Amino acid sequence: MTTVSWSSEPGTSRGPGPFLSVRDLSVRFSTEDGVVRAVDGLSFDVEKGTTLGIVGESGSGKSVTNLAVLGLHDPAHTEIDGEIWLEDQELVGASGATLEKLRGNRVAMIFQDPLTSLSPFHTIGRQIGEVYRKHKGANRKEARERAIEMLERVGIPQPATRVDHYPHEFSGGMRQRAMIAMALVCDPDLLIADEPTTALDVTVQAQILDLLKDLQQQYGTTIILITHDLGVVANTADNVLVMYAGRAAERGTVREVLSKPRHPYTWGLLSSMPRLTSSVDEPLVPVRGTPPSLLSPPAGCAFHPRCDFSQLVGSELCFTQRPDISPESGHGDACYLTLQQKRDIRTGETKDHA
Amino acid sequence: MTSFLVRRVVGALVILIFISLITFYLFYAVPRDPARAFCGKICPPETLELVRHNLGMDKPLFVQYWLWLSAIFVGRDFTQFGPCPAPCLGYSFATQEPVFSTIVDRFPVTLSLTLGASVVILSFGILTGMLAAWKVGQPLDKIASSSSVIGASLQIYFIGPLVVFLLVDTLGLLPRPSYVPFTEDPLTWFVHLLIPWVVLSIIFTANYTRMTRSQMLEQLAEDYVRTARAKGMSGRSVFFRFAWRGAMIPIITIFGVDLATLLGGAIITEQTFTLHGIGELAVRAVLNTDLPMLLGVTVVGAAAIVILNIVVDVLYAFIDPRVRLN
Numbered sequence: 319m320t321t322v323s324w325s326s327e328p329g330t331s332r333g334p335g336p337f338l339s340v341r342d343l344s345v346r347f348s349t350e351d352g353v354v355r356a357v358d359g360l361s362f363d364v365e366k367g368t369t370l371g372i373v374g375e376s377g378s379g380k381s382v383t384n385l386a387v388l389g390l391h392d393p394a395h396t397e398i399d400g401e402i403w404l405e406d407q408e409l410v411g412a413s414g415a416t417l418e419k420l421r422g423n424r425v426a427m428i429f430q431d432p433l434t435s436l437s438p439f440h441t442i443g444r445q446i447g448e449v450y451r452k453h454k455g456a457n458r459k460e461a462r463e464r465a466i467e468m469l470e471r472v473g474i475p476q477p478a479t480r481v482d483h484y485p486h487e488f489s490g491g492m493r494q495r496a497m498i499a500m501a502l503v504c505d506p507d508l509l510i511a512d513e514p515t516t517a518l519d520v521t522v523q524a525q526i527l528d529l530l531k532d533l534q535q536q537y538g539t540t541i542i543l544i545t546h547d548l549g550v551v552a553n554t555a556d557n558v559l560v561m562y563a564g565r566a567a568e569r570g571t572v573r574e575v576l577s578k579p580r581h582p583y584t585w586g587l588l589s590s591m592p593r594l595t596s597s598v599d600e601p602l603v604p605v606r607g608t609p610p611s612l613l614s615p616p617a618g619c620a621f622h623p624r625c626d627f628s629q630l631v632g633s634e635l636c637f638t639q640r641p642d643i644s645p646e647s648g649h650g651d652a653c654y655l656t657l658q659q660k661r662d663i664r665t666g667e668t669k670d671h672a
Numbered sequence: 673m674t675s676f677l678v679r680r681v682v683g684a685l686v687i688l689i690f691i692s693l694i695t696f697y698l699f700y701a702v703p704r705d706p707a708r709a710f711c712g713k714i715c716p717p718e719t720l721e722l723v724r725h726n727l728g729m730d731k732p733l734f735v736q737y738w739l740w741l742s743a744i745f746v747g748r749d750f751t752q753f754g755p756c757p758a759p760c761l762g763y764s765f766a767t768q769e770p771v772f773s774t775i776v777d778r779f780p781v782t783l784s785l786t787l788g789a790s791v792v793i794l795s796f797g798i799l800t801g802m803l804a805a806w807k808v809g810q811p812l813d814k815i816a817s818s819s820s821v822i823g824a825s826l827q828i829y830f831i832g833p834l835v836v837f838l839l840v841d842t843l844g845l846l847p848r849p850s851y852v853p854f855t856e857d858p859l860t861w862f863v864h865l866l867i868p869w870v871v872l873s874i875i876f877t878a879n880y881t882r883m884t885r886s887q888m889l890e891q892l893a894e895d896y897v898r899t900a901r902a903k904g905m906s907g908r909s910v911f912f913r914f915a916w917r918g919a920m921i922p923i924i925t926i927f928g929v930d931l932a933t934l935l936g937g938a939i940i941t942e943q944t945f946t947l948h949g950i951g952e953l954a955v956r957a958v959l960n961t962d963l964p965m966l967l968g969v970t971v972v973g974a975a976a977i978v979i980l981n982i983v984v985d986v987l988y989a990f991i992d993p994r995v996r997l998n
Binding site for chain 2: 388390394414419420421422423426429434436437448449452453484497500
């Protein structure tokens, strides 16, 4: 660059803030049955070098949110409102060319099923190398060397041989390692991992999560980890965002959310998870009911049909008014129950269990 | 690869023997006496017996078959027609010409027709299918998709004469379809076959347009295509470098079958444009109760199908590294 450029477009400049900031994001899909509000007024921040775990059931809008960060939704069927700021760059209104330069370069993504997510027709080395060639302008030879280096970095044995193999010649865990190598080849600032361990067996899961943690410590990558597994979040993330029906239900540090959960939905998630410390005879309590249809979400709080405590709030608030997350920062949740009520419910529950 | 080829070629030979056996049997199951046809309208019994003997038809069926089969490899001496060196498929009952050389003479006609049409069909079919997938839901897609339905519902004996009438008789733009050997004059060869190629491709292209479109759309919805986009690959390179490979596999399969069918004799096409190829030969062999010719054409057609199937399998392995030939 020979010229000093200020912020490229007027009105897009912003003071120092979080590394990634999602503001009032909505993503709507038009389908044959009507409009699906997959994400509806979601805001969250991620600080540089930290890991945010996004937790929720299938269809809660976790993946949709993150595909929106990369601009990967089909514009013909999708309507996106709100703002996504990556440092001083706004992404919702960004051009296709801008997003193309960003993807795989500053923001990379790894997906759930590494077998179907890798091209069956190209060698691992080529798939890793082409990202490097595209964004860094490297030639074929440099890209290949970089691919070998990346395979080594993610712990694949004999990378110089493995680089010429096809995905079907790799095991599940190795494929996900290769996927991670591909995502990290351009040293991205932000890595979005969409259920990276769901398709893997448990021992491999732990290895992959350790790998992500190590890489983050070494390179300072910011990570968004999408999962439905609170155990994964507890081990890997700094902060947690619990999503329900396209909105934030609860947000806070891992410690806050897992040890002092405030939202009834988070309580449900936690009590449906087995713990090593609890007795074998103690039944797991699933969240009753099913996730709401996002074609016609329930009025008021989307969780109210599955919530045992809505009558405590009174004046039918839960059935008519949609709660916003509060307080604005720190540990917050979107529920009308007062903190005192929540404390009472939780202590009551603990007594019941004891 | 080599062991794959050996296995497939052996399999192919077994299939061809089986097909020729069935053809042989079916021919004798039909209540028409080729000797009588050969002998003529007024035919005394002694002459009929002689003809039968000369044609080798007085021997048991399996001996006849064995003689036919061994002649392909070692040749055969016919009392009536003289020696027939290997590969010998016998002499035609009707024309008394050697079957093998007749087929060899006719084959370039069918081959020219088929290969020329294939080039048009594949290039137009894949191109329009890809365009339709690229612009899915937009006017271009709708035009391509609906015109392909019209094309697929046309019949060659209807549209063929229509095009000839229009371009040859009315406008005089092109010469009447006929076959001029390529080696003689490539330009004349090309101009005279243009109408059959175009007419064949009007009908066949539709299939490839529809299939390419749906296959491309299917591939574009695959996870690995999403990954390619998440890596920052441009829409165009995702389309042409990633999705294309997967979409071609079923297209090659169908093309292999279509090509073999056409090579075995595009009977209606050849009749429509009075081209003297393998298809026309087959029709005449049936009408004339001409066993050697019928067997020859059938086996050559079957061989085309079997060989092209092997070629398709090898192509799979080139396109998709997951396919292993051994």
